[in-house]
């Protein structure tokens with residue numbers, strides 16, 4: 001499998017709460033994510049961003065509607081090892097070194113059909129060349145998240161799902177990791193679905209930004225970010241970049257105004 005298109009039609013997901021009422025986490029989601037694109041999902045807390053990632057990757061079923069990943073069901077795509085996942089906090093195995101953590105999925109999954117990637121080279125590219133033998137406890141938060149990203153790319157997934165991976169990092173570390181993520185993406189051209197709460201991050205990284213609103217969780221806007229790449233400093237400081245930030249802020253304000261979360 002390669003060049004994964006993700007298609008969603010009429011997707012709905014309900015959760016039963018402790019008081020037996022239903023929360024409509026997602027409803028009527030119609031979305032096509034083109035192969036090899038970088039798509040960000042942004043929206044108020046509780047609008048279903050993480051749920052969407054779990055449904056795409058087959059970790060949970062839909063209650064209605066259909067999702068396909070390159071024509072396969074999410075479960076079939078997961079069996080074909082189509083997905084890489086980077087969670088909010090990097091779940092590294094504490095007894096394995098950085099190198100041990102990034103090579104483990106390869107050993108377990110034996111994805112030799114895709115060739116053995118140069119994982120040490122990838123670690124050097126993200127600034128972990130000196131740290132490959134360190135244990136997770138010896139790493140900063142940013143270093144742990146870099147390790148998790150290399151681990152996810154190492155399997156050469158067709159689809160990389162990232163759930164707010166840089167949320168806990170300071171602004172400069174965050175920018176460095178965004179840059180490194182883009183470099184790895186440009187080499188592999190996986191289809192990326194990236195959850196974030198940051199408007200600037202969404203504009204900087206994405207080909208397309210999907211805005212969601214809660215109650216029920218739904219897509220309210222899809223904005224194409226047709227800024228040139230690579231998005232170096234002069235692009236990020238350009239009036240066009242700021243115009244996209246303003247548009248996104250405006251659309252998000254609408255999403256927040258119906259969420260009950262607005263201050």
Ligand SMILES: Nc1ncnc2c1ncn2[C@@H]1O[C@H](COP(=O)(O)OP(=O)(O)OP(=O)(O)O)[C@@H](O)[C@H]1O
Nearest residue numbers: 015016017023025044045046047048049050051052
């Ligand atoms: N396992 C679950 N059981 C019950 N309700 C759930 C479950 N998972 C999610 N929900 C509910 O579904 C809705 C969507 O949750 P989800 O975590 O997908 O939102 P989110 O947009 O990722 O939020 P955040 O930005 O805060 O991470 C919320 O109302 C949440 O309470």
